[in-house]
Amino acid sequence: MAIATRYQAVIGLEVHAQILTHSKMFCGCSTDYLTAPPNANTCPVCLALPGSLPVINRKAVEATIRTALALNCEIPEFTKFDRKNYFYPDLPKGYQISQYDLPLSRNGRLEFEVNGEPRRCGITRVHLEEDTGKLLHAGEIHRAQSSLVNLNRAGVPLMEIVGEPDLRSADEAREYFTRLRAILQYAGINNGDMESGQLRCDANVSIRPEGSTTYGTKVEIKNMNSFRSVHRAIEFEIERQVQVLESGGALVQETRGWNDPKGVTVSQRSKEYAHDYRYFPEPDLPPLVVTRGWVEEIRRTLPELPAARRARFVSQFELSIYDATLLTSSKTVADFFEQAVRADGGAPPKAVANWILGDLSRIRGTEAWDTAGAPLSPAHLAQLIRLIDSGTISGKMGKDLLGQAVASGKAPQDLVAEQGLSQVTGEDQLGAWVDQVIAENAKSSQDFKGGKPQALGFLVGQVMKLSKGRANPERVNALLRERLGPGPPNG
Amino acid sequence: MGTLPTPDSGLSSEEVEHVARLARLGLTADEVTRYRDQLRSILAYIDQLNRADTSKILATAHPLDERTVMRDDVPQPCLPVEAVLRNAPSTEDGYFKVKAIQE
Numbered sequence: 177m178a179i180a181t182r183y184q185a186v187i188g189l190e191v192h193a194q195i196l197t198h199s200k201m202f203c204g205c206s207t208d209y210l211t212a213p214p215n216a217n218t219c220p221v222c223l224a225l226p227g228s229l230p231v232i233n234r235k236a237v238e239a240t241i242r243t244a245l246a247l248n249c250e251i252p253e254f255t256k257f258d259r260k261n262y263f264y265p266d267l268p269k270g271y272q273i274s275q276y277d278l279p280l281s282r283n284g285r286l287e288f289e290v291n292g293e294p295r296r297c298g299i300t301r302v303h304l305e306e307d308t309g310k311l312l313h314a315g316e317i318h319r320a321q322s323s324l325v326n327l328n329r330a331g332v333p334l335m336e337i338v339g340e341p342d343l344r345s346a347d348e349a350r351e352y353f354t355r356l357r358a359i360l361q362y363a364g365i366n367n368g369d370m371e372s373g374q375l376r377c378d379a380n381v382s383i384r385p386e387g388s389t390t391y392g393t394k395v396e397i398k399n400m401n402s403f404r405s406v407h408r409a410i411e412f413e414i415e416r417q418v419q420v421l422e423s424g425g426a427l428v429q430e431t432r433g434w435n436d437p438k439g440v441t442v443s444q445r446s447k448e449y450a451h452d453y454r455y456f457p458e459p460d461l462p463p464l465v466v467t468r469g470w471v472e473e474i475r476r477t478l479p480e481l482p483a484a485r486r487a488r489f490v491s492q493f494e495l496s497i498y499d500a501t502l503l504t505s506s507k508t509v510a511d512f513f514e515q516a517v518r519a520d521g522g523a524p525p526k527a528v529a530n531w532i533l534g535d536l537s538r539i540r541g542t543e544a545w546d547t548a549g550a551p552l553s554p555a556h557l558a559q560l561i562r563l564i565d566s567g568t569i570s571g572k573m574g575k576d577l578l579g580q581a582v583a584s585g586k587a588p589q590d591l592v593a594e595q596g597l598s599q600v601t602g603e604d605q606l607g608a609w610v611d612q613v614i615a616e617n618a619k620s621s622q623d624f625k626g627g628k629p630q631a632l633g634f635l636v637g638q639v640m641k642l643s644k645g646r647a648n649p650e651r652v653n654a655l656l657r658e659r660l661g662p663g664p665p666n667g
Numbered sequence: 668m669g670t671l672p673t674p675d676s677g678l679s680s681e682e683v684e685h686v687a688r689l690a691r692l693g694l695t696a697d698e699v700t701r702y703r704d705q706l707r708s709i710l711a712y713i714d715q716l717n718r719a720d721t722s723k724i725l726a727t728a729h730p731l732d733e734r735t736v737m738r739d740d741v742p743q744p745c746l747p748v749e750a751v752l753r754n755a756p757s758t759e760d761g762y763f764k765v766k767a768i769q770e
Binding site (some may be wrong): 197203204218223232263278321327424455457459460463465530 | 689691701720729730731732733734735737738739740741742743744745746748751757759760761762763764765766767769
């Protein structure tokens with residue numbers, strides 16, 4: 177592909193994250209917009225009734241500052257809100273309260289890795305604004321005669337994180353976004369769920385000839401509703417732009433929507449005056465003075481962030497950097513890991529990591545744990561690992577048992593007791609099985625004695641079958657050798 | 668407001684129409700002329716203010732001295748949905764109903 181040598185992609189992400197407060201940004205209405213009946217969570221402020229006045233939610237401001245600190249931003253002492261004018265029924269005021277020239281924070285950075293290589297992306301600013309209501313279009317959007325407006329989401333606190341155009345590939349964009357999402361989770365902003373719209377991402381993409389220092393024509397991509405679609409949309413858009421230029425065409429600055437089923441970006445008819453927002457200071461809100469004492473107070477509420485936690489997982493639990501990175505990119509998964517390791521009785525960290533990233537993530541992909549939860553409790557996983565380590569059940573039975581524990585919610589120990597699955601290690605019972613198998617498989621027994629080591633594996637398998645998987649294979653192996661003689665050397 | 672011309676150059680009727688469209692105002696030709704002349708005189712006054720030396724004065728973010736007014740994150744009762752929708756010209760199933768808007 178030409179791009180590797182001739183063009184360089186320049187990508188910047190704009191990420192919106194809802195802040196999980198109890199009440200809205202500027203009024204006391206509940207933020208529970210997903211389950212409430214239409215327009216049940218509205219009041220004169222978020223309905224924009226005349227005479228109503230907004231009041232700033234302190235928790236939303238603190239959440240924004242906390243995120244900004246996690247992203248190494250400067251927090252100016254003076255900040256204010258502005259009106260961004262636009263007419264659309266999803267915000268009845270005719271403007272959105274946002275921040276223009278004096279945002280809560282600016283000049284941060286986020287460090288991450290791509291294929292083990294360190295990368296850094298500048299953070300232009302993190303500011304605070306309000307979410308819009310939701311429009312429901314009856315039938316297909318282009319044919320609908322009317323739209324239905326639900327203002328329950330209007331006024332929910334929304335944080336915007338504007339990244340510098342420092343990203344150079346779809347892979348870098350995905351890694352940056354993954355790390356940013358983890359930080360938002362760790363800082364307690366939200367669960368990072370893109371499907372429900374808690375977390376949204378727009379991308380500015382342009383290309384330029386390799387070696388050039390000026391920017392090409394920028395295209396904004398919207399409507400990417402998953403991490404996968406962010407990656408796919410950017411890859412598609414870079415390739416599309418290369419092809420336009422290669423075929424002698426010119427790029428236009430425009431907004432394009434990602435069409436996920438078709439895997440393409442599509443030009444969206446630009447609203448004629450869409451970008452003439454005419455910001456001006458919000459007269460209904462006095463400015464904020466962010467004292468240094470307040471900033472330090474908020475800094476103390478910052479939890480251990482993903483990068484620090486990963487480093488600790490490597491040093492404290494002797495995990496590989498690879499495993500530690502996977503485990504800490506979701507707070508839910510990292511918490512699960514530590515809870516399992518520290519559960520009553522505990523479990524070896526390496527085994528816990530292997531189960532989470534192996535069998536457990538096959539049952540439910542770890543990215544779904546944030547919303548759907550882990551498939552079983554950390555204590556039950558620890559118990560399962562101990563049952564295997566103590567030889568009570570075999571590793572293979574452990575895998576079967578995991579499925580049962582997930583399906584039934586029962587403790588692995590109880591399942592073993594209920595089904596009489598305990599591994600048999602008693603010499604009498606094992607000896608009887610071994611003798612029976614030797615008697616019934618005279619040919620294989622002779623083969624082994626006669627110098628065919630592979631015959632032993634067959635015989636062990638027969639004993640395991642006879643015992644319904646409950647025999648300890650190592651003991652069976654030893655007993656067979658006792659009965660048949662040492663046989664040929666293993667090979 | 669950087670896109671607006673200085674009074675010297677004179678505010679054009681097209682610019683008045685542009686601003687009117689942004690504010691979703693339908694103006695008659697007479698109104699465009701009337702508002703253009705009124706706005707010209709307002710802009711001339713602004714221009715006079717612009718000549719004052721404000722290099723040592725911070726931009727005013729708010730006319731009052733009040734600062735840092737915030738509330739605790741505690742939900743309060745909302746309006747009953749009947750009251751919310753009472754003045755709406757059109758509703759359906761608890762929603763406001765508006766003419767379809769296509770982006």
